[in-house]
Amino acid sequence: MIAIIDYGVGNLFSVEKAFHYLGADAVITSDAENIKRAEKIVLPGVGAFGDCMKNLEATGLIPTMKEELANGKKLLGICVGLQILFDGSEESPGAKGLGLIHGMVRRINAPKLKVPHMGWNSLKIKEPRQSLDLFAGLGDTPFVYFVHSYHAVPDDKSVITSTTEYGETLTASVALGNIQATQFHPEKSGDVGLSIIKNFVEAA
Secondary structure: OEEEEOOOOOOHHHHHHHHHHOOOOEEEEOOHHHHHHOOEEEEOOOOOHHHHHHHHHHHOOHHHHHHHHHOOOEEEEEOHHHHOOOOEEOOOOOOOOOOOOOEEEEEOOOOOOOOOEEEEEEOEEOOOOOOOOOOOOOOOOOEEEEEEOEEEEEOOHHHEEEEEEOOOEEEEEEEEOOEEEEOOOHHHOHHHHHHHHHHHHHOO
């Protein structure tokens, strides 16, 4: 079973639908016992960084999540689900993130372009690829769907697994150990997105 964490934010049903389309046993849940039983965890998120953290804290699930991750369980963060893995965000000064990956989330600096960055854009996959390669079989510049005004700036740039260009070079995905996360929405990214989710589902 794959646990899709329900904390009142995120495009939960679209995410669940994508997993079900691939034949995966995915469940939307806010139950700590389900997260403990699950083989993998998905952390979606939309909206403001501070609101997402406030809602997640209110569920009481953070200690369970961190314990399961410490035990090696794989996690896929999506959109703001990527951002809250970091220490904090310019969007919500004073709100602390999960601190699982060190760094800050910064506003996109694209003075000649419209922010939010919304729509399809190509990825530049970083080499060498991770042992859990979300982009396996996709080539070097697949197109995916973004909706965001902020992006993560990790302290350790080696955790960045792909970037995209929009006024500046933006972090499109990160990985650290058993944690993988995408700033873009794989569940809205057509066949490419389904391939990314399939790679996560099938990862040993």
